[in-house]
Amino acid sequence: MKAATSGHLVDDAGLVDIVNHLVETAVTTTARRQASFLGIIAACDVESFFGLYCRLWLQSKYDSTSALLETIQSSTGIWVTHESLGRVIGGFVPVFQKTPEWPEYFTILSDSQNHGVRDAYKFHKGLATDIQIFQSMYDTLRNPNPSRGTGITHAKFLCLLSALQNAQVPPAQITTLKIRTFSAWRDVYYRRMARRLSIDLPRPLHIIPKSSQNGTELPTAAQ
Numbered sequence: 694m695k696a697a698t699s700g701h702l703v704d705d706a707g708l709v710d711i712v713n714h715l716v717e718t719a720v721t722t723t724a725r726r727q728a729s730f731l732g733i734i735a736a737c738d739v740e741s742f743f744g745l746y747c748r749l750w751l752q753s754k755y756d757s758t759s760a761l762l763e764t765i766q767s768s769t770g771i772w773v774t775h776e777s778l779g780r781v782i783g784g785f786v787p788v789f790q791k792t793p794e795w796p797e798y799f800t801i802l803s804d805s806q807n808h809g810v811r812d813a814y815k816f817h818k819g820l821a822t823d824i825q826i827f828q829s830m831y832d833t834l835r836n837p838n839p840s841r842g843t844g845i846t847h848a849k850f851l852c853l854l855s856a857l858q859n860a861q862v863p864p865a866q867i868t869t870l871k872i873r874t875f876s877a878w879r880d881v882y883y884r885r886m887a888r889r890l891s892i893d894l895p896r897p898l899h900i901i902p903k904s905s906q907n908g909t910e911l912p913t914a915a916q
Contacts, residue, residue: 705743711745712737715839716754719880730755732845746778753785754847754882758794761785765801772807779809786817787854791889803864817855822859829868831856835873844876850883857892871895 715733720726742836745768752761753764765782767771772778775892782801789798819826834853837844845853853874857867871894877883878894889892 705741706896708737708747709743712750713847716750716847717838717843719842719844719876720882721879723881727755734909739764742771742775742778745771746781749781750847753788753851754796758789758792758798761788762794762798767800773805774807776807776809779805779807779811780813782811783807784812784817784851786814786849787851787858787886787890791891817852820852820855821858822861824859826857827856827862827866836871839874842876843880845874850870850874850877853877854886854890854892858889858890880911897899 712733715730730751735755737748737751739748745764747759747772748764752764772782785798786802790797802810803813816826818877820830830852834856835851838849843850853870856862857870859867871878875895878887884894
């Protein structure tokens with residue numbers, strides 16, 4: 694974590710690599726960690742494309758939805774012209790669902806002319822309601838990413854949250870997804886997201902192998 698705030702990183706790629714690694718690390722307790730995450734978030738330069746991406750990505754897991762919304766609103770002039778940043782913001786649907794900030798977030802989605810925002814929102818909406826879209830993603834979602842500490846990339850986890858809310862899906866497939874992604878549920882931040890969305894978690898969590906949370910390969914992109 695010190696590397697992200699040291700000022701010694703010579704390029705944006707270094708910071709992006711660290712941020713992707715941090716969001717895909719299984720955090721089993723918030724003790725003595727939350728302040729460090731907030732410090733890294735504050736160090737991200739939201740005036741730059743990559744700095745804004747890093748702050749948004751970290752906040753979507755480690756910060757409050759009110760803080761994430763404030764970043765989105767205050768940086769509109771930057772992300773509105775970038776379709777890729779728009780996809781990131783539009784992909785936060787399951788982050789904001791069932792929170793007090795949802796109406797304001799949804800207004801941003803509805804009013805935005807950014808194609809990335811609209812496409813990502815429609816995809817998450819379809820994943821949560823359309824059986825065909827769910828089935829098109831089923832194999833991808835049920836196959837773990839063992840090189841990640843959480844066993845899943847952060848972007849895929851957000852898709853998983855939407856998929857697990859699809860009432861059209863056979864219960865057996867929902868159960869399979871929960872079991873196959875067991876490593877993610879060791880993460881306290883991911884468990885909070887799931888519980889807010891009324892997603893029942895696999896039990897008992899204590900039988901999940903602790904070795905599954907240790908990934909050695911440094912993620913280079915949020916996939």
